[in-house]
Amino acid sequence: MKQLTKEIAKLVVASLEAAQKAGDLPEFEIPDIKIELPKREGQGDYAYPAMALSRFGKKNPRAIAEDIVKHLPETDFMAQVEVAGPGFINFFVNEGYLKAQVDAIVAEGEDVFKMDIGDGKRAQVEFVSANPTGPIHVGRTRGGVIGDTMARLLEAAGYDVQREYYFNNAGRQMQMLGESLKVRYLQVLGDDIDLEEDHYQGEYLVEYGQELAGLHGDSWREKPWRDFKEFAETKMFVWIKQSLGAINIEHDNFFNEDSMFQSEEVWETLHDLKENGYIYEAVHRKQASEEEIEKSKATEPAQWFESTKLGDKEDRVMVKADGIPTYTLPDIAYHRNKIQRGFDVMVNVLGADHGQQYKTVGWGVEALGLDPSGIHVILNQMVRMVVTDEETGKKREQKGSTRKGIYETLDDLVEMTSPDAIRYHLLAYSPTTDITFDVDEVVKQSNENPVYYIQNAHVRCCGIFREADERGFTDEGADLSLLGDDELAFIRKALELGDAIEYAVDTYEPHKIAFYAHELASVFHPIYDRVRVLHSDVPEDVAKARLRFYAAARIMFKRVLTLMGMSAPERM
């Protein structure tokens, strides 16, 4: 499919060059020409605000607009061009071209609006990346939905995409998990033993304790926490993958932080940072205030990353006095590893609680002398869970904590609503927005919901084809010139999909596709009411054209739903 915004931008550039050559406009370097989609009828299908050029053109904006129109090259898709308002150029696409796009959409099929912006370049999206200590909760799910949708959009834009899950299975938290399971196991054996405060309180460990007792009797009584940790970890990953799979999320690669210790990459990274003059050894960081020094119990030197050289406000610990790195060093090593794997684009979906952290990593990459420009962080804000209190009937916030055993899990949500509803609701917000996820509302509204509004458009198309099949009616020999204004309105909207994908990819804001999908559906539904196919009033040749039109509409809805990781049902 042609992206008309780009075609028209090219025309404007060509026209400006011609106008300059002809002496109508002075010489100036032509800036990026951004074609807009007007909001109102009568303002054209596309528009360019020539006011943007007034500071170069030394003329009033309307005069510049006139110059551009005068030198515009001829094309097969433009019907009319006019200057309006303070200096807008409004472009009207000809109807024949629009109607022909129905066949173009049908010809492209399920991959419609697959573009080559990415040009086969390699992109990686890292998301979820929860350590295997418990079930996936809602906050992580948001990152998961954002990440997976981003990956789908990058694929549509023509990138070769890998989805990666980064995890840490060493560390203190995992030890706590192992110890917690051991306690649960010993409880099953009848020991009088309680969890400690730092232990994981979740019920799921009780089950695993029972399972272990069933498998091994009391023979694991003397086993160290490590064995319990490994058992729990295996279980957790099975669970996590299953939970994510339920909402159509699947990672291509699970990257273990520990592998970079085994391969020495972590130490190589430290060595390189040192080589480049960014590491020093000291008991306290250079910027340490007297208060910090006083409060600190440190007596042995640690290794510090001099990130202040790159704009940080204080240096960061890389290796603690005990020789163990903080999590920042492997994080830097991980990004070094990603760059070395040759990805052109690396998207990292993080929760807002990592807001400071990713900056340090960025400085680390810079300090290594690597190019950080391919790394993009999507920092999604928190999900505030609101539930209705059963006793008071009032809304109250639910604060989840995996360790304390309180969490709103993804599994719970799937059970209460549907995978599609979850995907849509977690997608349809800008990542920068703190969202209030009212569980009851999502459940309650699930019958009158944007999710089903969009899916129903697909269902309706399928319904027409079911009926047509029964009657043995086909769109063979359809004459698209018989389509009317309603259908044209839908085609115009459909042609925006390419821009919607490109824009979402450029800004790393996958929620835009959710809004586009809803807009497309809201153009569709009223048309569906008016534009019937299998109706006694509709002549056969018109019906054939309309049937072809609905074939294109069905493809469009399947496409946008798939881009959002949602199903495209044939019946409701």
Next chain:
RNA sequence: GUUCCCGUAGCUCAGGGGAUAGAGCAGUGGUUUCCUAAACCAUGCGCACAGGUUCGAAUCCUGUCGGGAACACCA
């Protein structure tokens, strides 16, 4: 205290320096002989506040107020 995110309709949120700021939900009233109601149609004087930049600001900058998050030799 410092840094980051946010403040738009009753509620939940879109809004790309451009033309008259939009959607869903909730509310009210209406709409199907033939593919259709999980739909359609009608109904809304709302950009936290104050300055600034600009031909033009919800959008960019500064400040104030309000909400959230992050600021360990924790992960």
